[in-house]
Amino acid sequence: MNGHESWKPLEISPESVGCAPGAEALVGYLAGIDLTALLTAEKALVFRGFGVRPETLDPVMDLLLPRRLAYVHGNSPRTKVGRNVYTSTEYPARYTISMHNELSYAASWPARLLFFCQIAAETGGATPVVDAALWLDSLDPQLRADFAGGLRYQQNLHDGMGLGKSWRETFETDSRDEVEEFLADSGADWQWTVDGLRVSQLRPATTRHPVTGAEVWFNQADQWHPAGLDDEIAKVMTQVMAQDELPQSVTFADGSPIPDEYVTQIRDRGLAAAIDVDWRVGDLLLIDNVLTAHGRRPYTGDRRILVAMSD
Template sequence: MNEHASWKPLEITPESAGCAPSADGLVGHLRELNLAEVLTAEKALVFRGFGVRPETLDPVMDLLLPRRLAYVHGNSPRTKVGRNVYTSTEYPARYTISMHNELSYAAQWPARLLFFCQIAAETGGATPVVDAELWLNSLDPQLRADFAGGLRYQQNLHDGMGLGKSWRDTFETDSRDEVEEFLAGAGATWEWTADGLRVIQLRPATLRHPVTGVEVWFNQADQWHPAGLDDDIARVMTQVMGPDELPQSVTFADGSPIPDEYVTQIRDRGLEAAVDVDWRVGDLLLIDNVLTAHGRRPYTGDRRVLVAMSD
């Protein structure tokens, strides 16, 4: 598959922007830029060479993300490090994270994601990005037809001890009432169990962009399905636990199983079509979370990439 060569994120440097190679220079450029228009047209933007540091990040972030959101109902392990700023993931370095649009399994998702490289990996660690329309069009027609009815996602969130995330970490609250209010607003169904909380959501497999109207692949079937896992512990877990006991699982909306070969096709074609963004310290990557999916390549050494999101 070579179609991905026709698209890549737009790289913006001090030279191309005509400004000083500093965070202040980038702030000045952003104030003059029609960011919404450019991001929709380009789908993803890389800001490189501006020397942004953690202590100079906030003014840049305030312009790139007009209203920062909390990572509520997220399923990836993260640590909150600032005002709605998080580590991008704490999934073990040796594993690939397959392509996905953030919170595409949920009723609400961020419109934009911003990544900031504080520490670049010794080797590897790129953030692959893929045009989500291209990803959809790369899938076999029968698979697309079978997914047209949508998906059923199930989460088992423990009460403090267990596999996966707790419901308190997931919803950033200790209040069951607040969780129920959130889930009711999201159209989810739920039940409190002896071990914690079970959440079920019915969601479509594709989505149309609110500005361009283009249809894109927009779900996390391959990440929630056992066939999409390359983690040895997760493989063992699926052998000793039933589908209703797993921290997360997915079926077609009617409850019928998704074939393993569908899951591997989705995962592999997304990764094949992706373009790697290789990190240098101080780089920023802004993506339209509907038009662009992202993942992570394995790495060695220390790596610290922060993420924030906005509606």
């Protein structure tokens, strides 16, 4: 396991860094450190006890995420609530969201993700995080060998009425020309249909961190494959619709099916190796989106976690 099986996020508090509580003090601390080096070394940082509030979040976010990105080509439902700030995935509270690196199915992805707890759940609702190199190491050698050729992801994005997200929601534009330019730049194949837009793209199963060189598991095979779904409605949908008609699906790069047992192994071992970050109001979690994958535990009561990302 290369010694990283004991990894956990670094927790930073006013006491641990010798400053007063408050967003202003956190801004001062962040301005005086090499955040990139710290995040690369630790993979994930939890800022706890600073008392950050929604109205004091922006100055903190500007230092943690120097260039905030729009959630373009994102496949999960969420609401935009500020300047490239979104709600976390609006998926029913009773379901687990399995481990994944944000936009790992796309041609480009954010380098960092930031989560902010505005409302903590009554019970549950932790954000599990996992060392993505440890996740890769945990998988059986035959599975890793079979994934070495990469994956093909397919999306069917409707034109305003249908299952899943529309192409307008996915690309945050009403312009077909802008969508086509984005897809051409990403190397994807696409086709406009009577119902909307079909997108197909080949992607590797792993990637390497640009600084450390660490190889990590970096795909969303289990989230795009019916065997990885807990949602009963989604399971029924896969039974009554052809794979080519589903809102999203995945195969090996050559089009051959990915075995169900591979998908459950990927999902279950990622979750088993994860460390839960339990939320308190005002907490922030910053992760390196290549070195660290994340998910969500089920919860009860209200929960509002805001998310933003940066290159």
